[in-house]
Amino acid sequence: MHRLQAIYQSLYDHFGPQHWWPGDTPLEILVGAVLTQNTNWGNVSRAIDNLRQGNVLSLEALLALPADQLAAMIRPCGYYNLKAQRLRNLLAVLEEGVADTGSLDDFFSQDLSYVREKLLSVKGVGPETADSILLYAAAKPIFVVDAYTYRFLSRHGLVAEETSYGEMQELFMAALSAEEGLYNEYHALLVCLGKEFCKKKNPRCEKCPLQGDLPGN
Ligand code: SF4
Incomplete structure (x- = not known):
């Protein structure tokens, strides 16, 4: 299994489905x-x-x-x-x-x-x-990258410090099948990760579901 697929599974197992994006239309x-x-x-x-x-x-x-x-x-x-x-x-x-x-x-x-x-x-x-x-x-299969995504990717050594939005997006889209529902869920799970564990200051690695994926573990 690709590393980004395994990470998705760990996040999904921990946080569950997010049913995310507020908005009725x-x-x-x-x-x-x-x-x-x-x-x-x-x-x-x-x-x-x-x-x-x-x-x-x-x-x-x-x-x-x-x-x-x-x-x-x-x-x-x-x-x-x-x-x-x-x-x-x-x-x-x-x-x-x-x-x-x-x-x-x-x-x-x-x-x-x-x-x-x-x-x-x-x-x-x-x-x-x-x-x-x-x-x-528009329900199109395209991966959304944000500050939470970059923070986790760089801490796990998956991207260089000077990476571009397009490079990070390509990383996910090359590893995952092009499914709008999957991209939706993955992004929502990364937001959860950033808010609960992978905080800007003092990340809570010891309790994080991705602790095992950290370089050196
Ligand atoms: S283990 Fe979790 S909190 Fe620590 S760097 Fe990785 S994603 Fe962030």
Whole structure:
């Protein structure tokens, strides 16, 4: 078994299934992926609740909302002016992409690399946000890498200190079968690992389910 498959199994056995990504619709998940940059999910939930209560959780309604009103509604998630602008940039690209059908699902049903390129063309949308949207909103098989992923990989000697997002993503995608459900679960398990054991300071290796995988063990 590949080492990254064995690690997945250890995490799954320890934490169990995560049923992860809050959000009821692809659009809601996409909005959440932008708002979650540099904040925690509790703050994002409050911002999304404001949008829901304001009855503006649709592509048309969000695009019609003046920037200052959008910023005010998403204030709980911090950097609200910047995030309002990013969201508007992204929604404008999506609107172009769904012009023929008006359906976000149709936009997402296109080729993965085409949709990824479109998302990455938006100012303020980097690979982690684009891939979160692709995996969680579009249900595409693409692995999402984040700070938790890098921390565990580097501590286990699986990547060099100076590695790129793309290299880390390729490591997982080369080792695992291309299944959206598997990538979803693995990412969620790595978030659990980072929060409970592989903390930035003082990692709790002695109790961690991956202790046996540490170099030298
Ligand atoms: S064994 Fe230590 S370094 Fe490895 S994932 Fe667990 S906490 Fe992090």
